[in-house]
Amino acid sequence: LVTAVDHVGIAVPDLEAAIAFHRETFGLEVTHSEVNEEQGVHEAMLRAPGDATGATQLQLLAPLREDSAxxxxxxxxxxxxxxxxFRVTDVEAAMSALRAKGxxxxxxxxxxxxxxxxxxxVHPKDAGGVLVELVEPAEVH
Ligand code: CMX
Structure with a gap:
């Protein structure tokens, strides 16, 4: 079902401060950042400099709005x-498989x-107290 741990996400109050902390303290570098209006987040993806493409990343998540998750x-x-x-190849198939397990x-x-x-x-109450995200990456052309 799962092909990799895609990322772990950390909630932060201030995105730029959190990026600076992770760069200066751990040497991580930003690979991507964006605003996702629907999710109410300003986010950045970071990885260790030697990591291969596709390695597990760290996601920093700052709120855009007071009513956001x-x-x-x-x-x-x-x-x-x-x-x-968790990274999956087919998110609908993963959803069906997990729904079938209740x-x-x-x-x-x-x-x-x-x-x-x-x-x-997945609701955190159904996954041992962990908010589990399923991610089907966009196809890279
Ligand atoms: N991890 C573990 N447990 C969590 C949690 C989290 N991130 N967020 C909430 N919970 C727990 C709460 O503590 C609560 O537990 P208790 O009932 O024991 O107090 C329980 O889950 C349910 O809480 P709730 O008040 O009913 O629900 P919330 O309003 O806190 O919403 C959730 C929780 C997961 C439904 C909401 O955060 C959500 O919709 N998340 C998905 C979207 C998201 O996280 N977007 C931001 C990231 C975007 C991205 O990754 O791209």
């Missing part, structure tokens, strides 16, 4: 690990994630 997470839990994202998916249909990936989430 990240703003709510920061209010409740403070900054920290917010999600674990897990709740947050969306009826996949939505748009980082870099035009297609995503959904």
């Amino acid at each position: 990240i703003a709510k997470f920061l209010d409740r839990s403070g900054p920290g690990l917010q999600q674990l994202a 897990l709740r998916l947050l969306y009826d249909e996949p939505r748009r994630g980082t870099a035009n990936s297609r995503i959904n989430f």
